[in-house]
Amino acid sequence: MFWLAFTILLSAARPGEAQWLFGGGGSTGLSSSGQNDANCGVPSVGLNARIIGGQYGSQGMFPWQVSLQNLAQGGSHGCGGSLFNNQWVITAGHCVEGMTNPGLWRVRVGLASLQYYENGEQEFSVSKIIMHPSYHASSAGFPRNDVALMKLSSPATVSNYVNNICLPDRDASVGTSNCLVSGWGVYDIQSQYWGQAPLSATLKWTYAPILDPGYCSQNYIWGSEMVSSIMVCAGYDHGQDDACNGDSGGPFICPSPDGTRWELQGIVSWGEQPCGAQYKPSAYTRVTAFKSWIQQTIQSN
Known part of the structure; x- marks a missing residue:
């Protein structure tokens, strides 16, 4: 069984990683065209690339x-x-x-x-x-x-x-580990089993490393549903660090090749229900395909 319309769950520590501090947003206006503008993908608050037990935004x-x-x-x-x-x-x-x-x-x-x-x-x-x-x-x-x-x-x-946010010119590589997913979705694993799974009142975010589609297409993970050029498979074998109900439609972002801004590599689409299960990474719509x-x-x- 899978979820649609899905909160960020728990996240493990990632010691020793560097910080990204993509500087302040500046005063450039947003573009009204279908193209990236010069200021896209730059937050005014820096993101620390080390998180323990999930992180509130x-x-x-x-x-x-x-x-x-x-x-x-x-x-x-x-x-x-x-x-x-x-x-x-x-x-x-x-x-x-x-x-x-x-x-x-x-x-x-x-x-x-x-x-x-x-x-x-x-x-x-x-x-x-x-x-x-x-x-x-x-x-x-x-x-x-x-x-x-x-x-x-x-x-x-x-x-x-x-x-x-910026749209990417190319896909982020399989194995990219510093991609993030954010949202207000269900945040407590156990509450899903009790039938009372509240959304997070505060925005949360966590890592979601990009996985090989061939790995995700194995029968014990998602099978042939993941063999698709229009999907990105991302997450952890251990589960817990994941998106969930209420996060659907939200951003899956990765640093640009030069590391100066964030790019929208995926759109939260679907995953396991209950969320956070082992060997059930989430599926994201691949933005470059669209x-x-x-x-x-x-x-x-």
Whole structure:
């Protein structure tokens, strides 16, 4: 059984790693085109590359992270997403499947807490939702072409807390260990077994190293469902450090080749249920496979 629409669980220490401190965001405005702008992928708060037992994020650490909130469900957090430019959010197709009416959604950006309003966060209604035209479920029920775009009703304003993510020119290599996933999803492994799995009130993040698709396609892991050029498989054999329900649609990011900024390598798509199981890494939509569609759709809408 797998989850859709998934919190960051526990994370192990990674001693001896260097720090990335991608400096302050500056004052460059966000681009409204389908192209990266000069300031993308740069947080105002540096990320320390060593975490123990999971890590809570703060405002400005993931300025592209958004919360998609379903107004039909009382405005509760439904999925994550990534701000690509001043008016477009990249998320998972399954997050909006059957709910493509823009009036059903609210988007919050520039926040770390779902529970409290924070100075500097911005809130938007949605004017348009576009699912990938080839989105569908596989024969086993796994989403394919799992990507969608949301257009905000008005442009976001760049700040220390709000910035866009870069789209990559090429895939990050198998074995890259300093990629991260962030979100407000389910954060406690045991609560899933009790049937009471709360979302995290504060943004969390953890590592998710990129795994070889051939490894992930072995029968005791995910089988042939992972043999696909449109997916990224990432996580740990030991489980626990992972994404979960409520993180879907959110960013899977890796450092750029020159190490100066973050790039959106994946979109949280699906994983094991309950989350955090051994030998069940999570699956992410491979952004490079859909980069042209993303750019062309934004430019034409």
